[in-house]
Amino acid sequence: MELRQLAHFVAVAEELSFTRAARRMHVVQSGLSATIAALERELGVMLFDRTTRSVELTEPGHDLLGHAREILDAAERAKDSIATVAGGLRGTLRIGMMHSLLPSPVADAIAEFHCERPGVRLRPTTSPHGSTGLVQAVTDNELDLAIAVVPPTLADDVRTTTISSEPMVFACASSHRLSHRRTVRLSELAGETFIDVPAGWGSRSSTDRLFQELGIQRTVEIEIGDVATVLDMVRAGLGVALIARSSAPHLDGLAVIRPRPAPIFTISLVLPKHREPKPAARVVATAILEHMGRRHTGEPSGCGVVSQT
Structure with missing residues (x-):
């Protein structure tokens, strides 16, 4: 079982489409299909129920998905850690964002991080399920961190820091x-x-x-x-x-x-609680908190960043 096979499997599982998964992984669809077929032969199970109109995970596929994400995340963290020791971050940082304006400390921190750490590819993501979907995605290792309103039902599953709070x-x-x-x-x-x-x-x-x-x-x-x-x-x-x-x-x-x-609208920085955050996620989280402090003290932002407010 190779990391490439697991990455292709996760892409199909998340997209529920071989066409969209192939586009996401920048491979031809026939090659992606062949990779999944080889993985199924190796495991001796069908991972997807395929029809001409839909693709759905089988029970073994659902079971593999969580393990595959953990393995890929561990491999990514290992590469990030080595890159950090070598003097620079790299890889992909998955950031969950709400369908609204970002608080200015968050926007400034992300812009500054992008300017100073060009080796890290930022992947902002929204969720059709809003904040609930974003927080769940952090818990499920689909996102590295999120900016969201944390529902009480999920509060114990993540680490949170309040960014802003206002009466509606x-x-x-x-x-x-x-x-x-x-x-x-x-x-x-x-x-x-x-x-x-x-x-x-x-x-x-x-x-x-x-x-x-x-x-x-x-x-x-x-x-x-x-x-x-x-x-x-x-x-x-x-x-x-x-x-x-x-x-x-x-x-x-x-x-x-x-x-x-x-009603009180409270936006939080959300990080995983039951796994170690990626080095890049820790750096961004620290930068956001630092920018919150700058906002209160009136210090200017670095790297040519201009606040939204």
């Missing part, structure tokens, strides 16, 4: 019955039609959790995977929203009201 605001159209208010109680919103991002996304999880804790019924009629579009629909009078200002800086044309109590 209530947004409605200027014609809405509450548009003249400065504050609004969450209990007053029980009958409102909400527009929100999908379940599992960071701001949605914070809001859902608070409404549930307070025993208030909330109806989300429209789910959109883009905060800007959510606000466009709110402007059109199709519903109301609870949002974090940092993820939606353009609030023109809306009434923005302080809810009582307000």
Whole structure:
């Protein structure tokens, strides 16, 4: 069993498509198929159920996937460690990011790292399942670190450091019955039609959790995977929203009201808890924390980086 075979297997398992996996691994599809077939012969099992329309992991395939990721990660860490001793980082760093603006210390730190460590290929990744998917991917060794809102159900499985925390605001159209208010109680919103991002996304999880804790019924009629579009629909009078200002800086044309109590939108740096992070992940994490300190002290960022804020 070769590392190349395992890398091809993981690519097919994650893409569930030989075509996409071949493109990802920069090989011809026939060569990828031959590699998987050879691995199946060596192991004496079928790793995938193949039809003309779909590719699915078999039970042995599911079992191998976790081991394959661990083996490939261990090999990558070994190469990274040797490169570090030799005087430079290299390899690939998989970074999970939310579908929103990065906090400026994070953006600055990643940009500076990219400038100073050109031997490391950065691979930013989002998840259709939002923060929940990102945190789970760190746990499952699909990501090396993530910037996410950590759901309580996964908090014990990862190491986290808070990057930013802010109260969310209530947004409605200027014609809405509450548009003249400065504050609004969450209990007053029980009958409102909400527009929100999908379940599992960071701001949605914070809001859902608070409404549930307070025993208030909330109806989300429209789910959109883009905060800007959510606000466009709110402007059109199709519903109301609870949002974090940092993820939606353009609030023109809306009434923005302080809810009582307000959901708290807390973004964290997420690292694995049950395995040693890659050297590059440790360097980026340290850089992010250093940039957070610079932000508070007013020190400039290095390597020509300009803050987003």
